[in-house]
Amino acid sequence: MIALQLNKRDFEYDAHSLIRAFYPGTDVTIFYDEEATCPDPCETAHTGRKDSEETAEEAWDLKIRLDYQEDHIALTLCGPDGTVLDMATEDVDYYVDRKETKNRLKYRLYQMLSAYTGQTLPWGTLTGIRPTKIPMAFLEQGKKPAWIAQYMREKYLTSPEKTALGISIAVREKALLEKISYQDGYSLYIGIPFCPSICLYCSFSSSPLSLWEDKVDLYLDALCKEIAYGAEEYRGRTLTTVYIGGGTPTTLNPAQMERLLTEVETHFDLSNVQEFTVEAGRPDSITREKLEVLKRHPVTRISINPQTMNQKTLEIIGRRHTVEQTKEAFLLAREMGFDNINMDLIVGLPGEEKSQVEETMRQVSDLNPDSITVHSLAVKRAARLNMFKDQYKELTFVNSCEIMDMTAAYAGNLGMFPYYLYRQKNMAGNFENVGYARPGKEGLYNILIMEEKQSILALGAGASTKVVAASDRIDRIENVKDIKSYIERIDEMIERKRQGFLKYGK
Numbered sequence: 001m002i003a004l005q006l007n008k009r010d011f012e013y014d015a016h017s018l019i020r021a022f023y024p025g026t027d028v029t030i031f032y033d034e035e036a037t038c039p040d041p042c043e044t045a046h047t048g049r050k051d052s053e054e055t056a057e058e059a060w061d062l063k064i065r066l067d068y069q070e071d072h073i074a075l076t077l078c079g080p081d082g083t084v085l086d087m088a089t090e091d092v093d094y095y096v097d098r099k100e101t102k103n104r105l106k107y108r109l110y111q112m113l114s115a116y117t118g119q120t121l122p123w124g125t126l127t128g129i130r131p132t133k134i135p136m137a138f139l140e141q142g143k144k145p146a147w148i149a150q151y152m153r154e155k156y157l158t159s160p161e162k163t164a165l166g167i168s169i170a171v172r173e174k175a176l177l178e179k180i181s182y183q184d185g186y187s188l189y190i191g192i193p194f195c196p197s198i199c200l201y202c203s204f205s206s207s208p209l210s211l212w213e214d215k216v217d218l219y220l221d222a223l224c225k226e227i228a229y230g231a232e233e234y235r236g237r238t239l240t241t242v243y244i245g246g247g248t249p250t251t252l253n254p255a256q257m258e259r260l261l262t263e264v265e266t267h268f269d270l271s272n273v274q275e276f277t278v279e280a281g282r283p284d285s286i287t288r289e290k291l292e293v294l295k296r297h298p299v300t301r302i303s304i305n306p307q308t309m310n311q312k313t314l315e316i317i318g319r320r321h322t323v324e325q326t327k328e329a330f331l332l333a334r335e336m337g338f339d340n341i342n343m344d345l346i347v348g349l350p351g352e353e354k355s356q357v358e359e360t361m362r363q364v365s366d367l368n369p370d371s372i373t374v375h376s377l378a379v380k381r382a383a384r385l386n387m388f389k390d391q392y393k394e395l396t397f398v399n400s401c402e403i404m405d406m407t408a409a410y411a412g413n414l415g416m417f418p419y420y421l422y423r424q425k426n427m428a429g430n431f432e433n434v435g436y437a438r439p440g441k442e443g444l445y446n447i448l449i450m451e452e453k454q455s456i457l458a459l460g461a462g463a464s465t466k467v468v469a470a471s472d473r474i475d476r477i478e479n480v481k482d483i484k485s486y487i488e489r490i491d492e493m494i495e496r497k498r499q500g501f502l503k504y505g506k
């Protein structure tokens with residue numbers, strides 16, 4: 001265990017995230033002087049104060065102390081017996097430029113942890129989920145990629161490989177987004193929070209269909225009410241992209257899917273839509289009848305997501321479909337004329353090493369999809385894998401630069417280029433999620449939600465509407481995640497939006 005102690009509440013999330021990046025899977029507990037709960041031998045190194053004796057319950061493997069002062073930050077690294085392992089002081093204008101203060105703190109903390117562990121991190125000090133926003137902002141200012149690369153390596157200590165990846169994606173995104181109106185346009189997200197089963201690593205707002213099958217129509221009643229309201233509120237704006245996700249939208253039966261898509265077409269003007277995605281997702285939820293429904297409507301892009309093509313792993317993570325079902329669903333969609341199919345994969349799944357990931361890439365390459373999204377496993381607090389981790393302590397989780405480079409090479413051999421990227425907390429190997437696509441097959445909605453340049457009207461349980469103001473301020477209007485509450489409180493969800501639009505605009 002690692003203790004992070006601060007003399008006041010500030011930048012704790014940033015420091016915590018950076019420490020966890022160096023020590024994945026290790027508990028990092030934050031303490032504050034004001035609470036006086038963490039006896040800390042490190043403290044005497046800077047303050048001269050003596051702490052109470054450490055108890056058995058407070059047997060930390062490492063202690064990191066941050067002392068914030070008006071003109072400097074003092075950092076101290078201590079061993080479990082209180083031995084000072086390293087000390088540093090970073091001069092800052094604490095109250096003048098908080099962003100710069102945060103960056104300098106992370107820079108100094110990174111150097112301290114890197115020297116102690118002998119590690120470097122591929123993304124350096126960057127702990128946020130949208131690293132491409134940095135090069136994108138500079139590109140929009142007219143800066144050249146070479147200048148941006150030097151800035152990122154010096155300012156954030158990013159590796160040459162990740163620097164190049166981030167900039168190349170930003171360049172591609174910028175070219176795609178130039179065709180899209182931000183101020184007059186918006187995108188639409190609709191959430192279907194049901195799945196055939198819940199994966200071991202999942203923390204999304206989804207529930208097993210078996211528990212809710214008799215309530216799906218009630219959910220659609222509420223959702224259709226919100227669809228009608230949202231369409232009226234955004235009347236006069238240009239709808240750019242539509243994304244129906246979840247959960248697994250294809251858990252809806254054909255009649256329910258027909259009802260949903262008809263409702264969308266009835267209320268929204270789709271004449272200017274550049275992309276309409278339905279996340280078909282789980283192969284065991286895909287049938288010819290459901291695909292026929294999608295073909296009757298202006299759906300342009302679907303996603304069939306195996307996550308892995310190794311049967312043993314599918315069984316471990318709780319996906320109740322076979323590798324063969326994935327192939328059958330994909331070939332059926334191709335036969336029916338779907339010419340823009342994405343496949344989602346996860347690297348770092350339990351028990352999978354490079355050979356298993358390569359087998360997945362080989363089999364997916366044989367199917368020849370139009371885009372591939374490679375996710376690095378991120379186990380969140382609400383996932384069963386984390387909540388019941390003692391049951392899964394024998395499982396191993398592997399990711400590496402070698403594995404990520406191999407997935408990129410397979411995508412490149414299919415004529416695909418990286419076009420969007422994002423990161424999550426607690427990612428395997430501290431890497432990233434990357435979308436690869438052939439030219440013209442990029443997922444525009446994915447770029448828009450990552451770059452946060454266009455408002456997104458989000459409908460359904462757990463959906464979060466994002467209002468992007470002209471000043472680049474971003475406000476969110478949240479729906480409740482619980483399905484029963486969403487159904488019962490749909491009028492309240494609509495009123496939340498009404499009040500939010502009055503306050504933030506659209």
